[in-house]
Amino acid sequence: MKTIFNHRSIRQYKSTPIEQALLDKILEAGTRASTTGNMQLYSVVVTRDEKAKESLAPFHFNQPMVKQAPVLLTICADLNRFNSWCEFRNADAGYDNFLWILNSVVDASLFAQNLCLAAESEGLGICYLGTALYNAPEISKALNLPKGVIPVTAITVGYPDQNPPLTDRLPLFAVVHDEQYVANSEERINELYAEKEAMESSAKFVTENGKENLAQVFTDVRYKKADNLHFSAKLLGFLKEQGFEF
């Protein structure tokens, strides 16, 4: 519980390497997470090699922690291993569809979060890189991912060389609905986002980017519609190349 409430994303790491035994323990902790039908529909590619990190960095938009962290983990949804098992056992697998993309993405995410908490409980710091989905084809090629495998997220791991403040969150009732989903009326939205919008850092983002409000910083600067559509189409194309039909 303490580990959970202490989490902050770490973007600066010491050069101290991570011992293999510790890394194995953390990855094994990942595998203790629940998984669809105990099928373990995930894999992780461990990148420690400096040159490999350098070649992956552009696919994560050159975020500096990719090269700086001693370990980069690429977390993959993986139907290849299960499909291969079926193939070699003369069993007729039917997992190359949309339902199983989502099942395996959930599996991979639970594995990832378990290993992150295990890492943090051992004094390591982590940062998720959502960029894995943006450049899935390039990452897939670099890591030799076969059909049925999708890089879902990447995680940098290392000993923290910073201690950033806790990140703000919406009030709990923004995400918790009792018995029925409460519609997001304008009044409710104003209430849920009041604190976030009033933060000094938010005002700074708005001013720096010449926008009217914080929401526009997201839609016009951070995650723009044109970019979203581009990367979404790219991701869909990649999934079809990876053998999924839908």
Place this chain on the structure above:
Amino acid sequence: MKTIFNHRSIRQYKSTPIEQALLDKILEAGTRASTTGNMQLYSVVVTRDEKAKESLAPFHFNQPMVKQAPVLLTICADLNRFNSWCEFRNADAGYDNFLWILNSVVDASLFAQNLCLAAESEGLGICYLGTALYNAPEISKALNLPKGVIPVTAITVGYPDQNPPLTDRLPLFAVVHDEQYVANSEERINELYAEKEAMESSAKFVTENGKENLAQVFTDVRYKKADNLHFSAKLLGFLKEQGFEF
């Protein structure tokens, strides 16, 4: 770490209710998980009402723990709240596409796994129900989920009334690849699945179902191709109804 390595899915619960303060703490622990751009693209609907649990049970194929557990949590990927915020702030949201389905499914999964570990660290037991994706339209209707919201998984929570053994996992090297993904040759697959196939319980499943091997129990009994295709198409249709375009 101890909590992680102690995890087993709990399918029998005591009738002891969960205090509201404890449940809130667990849900708050969920919100400390990493989230895409701190957008918190998830929601949870809490079901305690007996009649509500009864009406949801068939959508989880009447697994008995749905009615027996004091609390059922339906974990949702949620773009509605963020989109509503954008709408009321005159910001042009572009999140109704495939990329953001996956971003929000990952967000929802990290939230879910955090709250599960928090629950377990407080002596509660949990069980994930993958059935939420199978009957997403029905669950969505029952819980009044608006556009942009997808039930991703459900979790039963309560005080354990059983202590099942740890579930087997593949050897660690099945899921961990060093620098490059190792192709799943027949030799490798034989090695990875040897222990699982040799288990007494596996032999029992094979015999009981009149199959040649364990893989066929998965493909012909547990997760059949025809069912997968049916539920996959149903899920895709639902996502389009929920306003996603791809």
